[in-house]
Amino acid sequence: GCLPREPLPFSVTGRLPTLVELENYALDQWECFLLQLINSSQVEKGTTFSSSMMKTFQRGLLSSRDGEAAKLSENGFQFLLMETNAQLWYIMREYISSAEERGVDPTDLISFLLELSFHTQGAAYSLSTLTEVQRVAIMDLMELGLVKLQQGRKDSWFIPTKLATNLSSSLSDSAASKEGIVVVETNFRLYAYSASKLHCEILRLFSRVEYQLPNLIVGAITKESLYGAFDNGITAEQVIVLITHFYMIHCYIDTCSYALFFFFVR
Structure with a gap:
């Protein structure tokens, strides 16, 4: 994969979210995702997930009967019992597995996810440096709380959260407050x-x-x-x-x- 991109300077971005703010954002986004699985009516208005993310959610986690709305499956309930890092890896695995259905090369997606994990948590990286496939992936990852998007006067950027920079660890330390x-x-x-x-x-x-x-x-x-x-x-x-x-x-x-x-x- 490529080496991590260079972060944007403060002169371009101005004040960025603190690590605590980023962690709270990631936790909120992840909780919103879990709520979507359990009861979508409880998700705050204005919160939507892309079709690619919804298909990823539905792969093995939801089941539906004729004429009924999709419900959490037995595998979906087991998914809730996992630690956050295990849940994240499960979703990423399903997201990669379904890449070809979206016309995306899984190798390119894996390479980008690995690159993202080496970015600096809390730093800003320009969206203009991304390919079209990477831009779509960033939008999907934003929905899960792996990155936060911000718009400046002349540039837009993404900011990796703890979920992105350390996919092998959970948010258990910060989750205690909830x-x-x-x-x-x-x-x-x-x-x-x-x-x-x-x-x-x-x-x-x-x-x-x-x-x-x-x-x-x-x-x-x-x-x-x-x-x-x-x-x-x-x-x-x-x-x-x-x-x-x-x-x-x-x-x-x-x-x-x-x-x-x-x-x-x-």
Whole structure:
């Protein structure tokens, strides 16, 4: 592949986003992508994904029945249980695998992704140095939060985020600020102390969410909500893993509730 491009000087770009601002941007974009998978109606208005990205999402992650909207498949639910870096590599692999369907040489795409990973996080690189294929790829990567685009007076540029410059690492360090606590009581009442819209939609996959306050989600794990999850290919084990591991949080489930849960769903 090519050597990394030279970043634009401050005299051209002026003030650029700080690393903290970039990381928050990347987290927000990634959460928006996950929301699109779970419940597109919860994605903020004005947020759209390109057809190439949507096809990438649908490859193995979504399933649809005749006359029904696409829903998260069993593989899609398993995808939610992955760490962010594993999710990213999965999406990149599918994006590369479907390159020929879009008329793009996979080798060129891989070369560009490798080049991008060696760019400096937070630096600005001119869009005018990119080929047409690379420009399209940058627009797709922007939707996932790998780069941020900015427009100047005479030039436009992209700014790599942590997702782009270190594809082999996750955002777990910075994600801690968006995590909370989940409490599941013996009667299967569920309390999730989180302000994340994504967390709420994930809980809806297997529980009945009753109401959501700014920092608290209240619901219940019911027989109907679980059967609905099972109909969509989600297993009891995956629900347990999701509650105890996906959020990477402190989760309180008393022993009686844990035992009753497995009895309840089997």
